[in-house]
Amino acid sequence: MSNTSSASSGIGFCGLLAIVFITLKLCKVIAWSWLWVLSPLWIPLAIILPILLLIGIVSIWVNK
Numbered sequence: 001m002s003n004t005s006s007a008s009s010g011i012g013f014c015g016l017l018a019i020v021f022i023t024l025k026l027c028k029v030i031a032w033s034w035l036w037v038l039s040p041l042w043i044p045l046a047i048i049l050p051i052l053l054l055i056g057i058v059s060i061w062v063n064k
Contacts, residue, residue, distance in 0.1 A: 014040040 011019070017040040024030045025037045 014044055 018038060021030070021032070021037045021040065025032065025034070030037075
């Protein structure tokens, strides 16, 4: 028997999209503000944090 382990590490979709937007911004192809150029980095965080906060609140409420 062979024991194989597969680990995938990579930049991911949001990271790749951020690199594309940054490249386009620096090449002056797009004239967006840096807030929107870097949005692929902060939007997933802005989605995950409220979910984690809600899970924490429910967990504390249930354990009372």
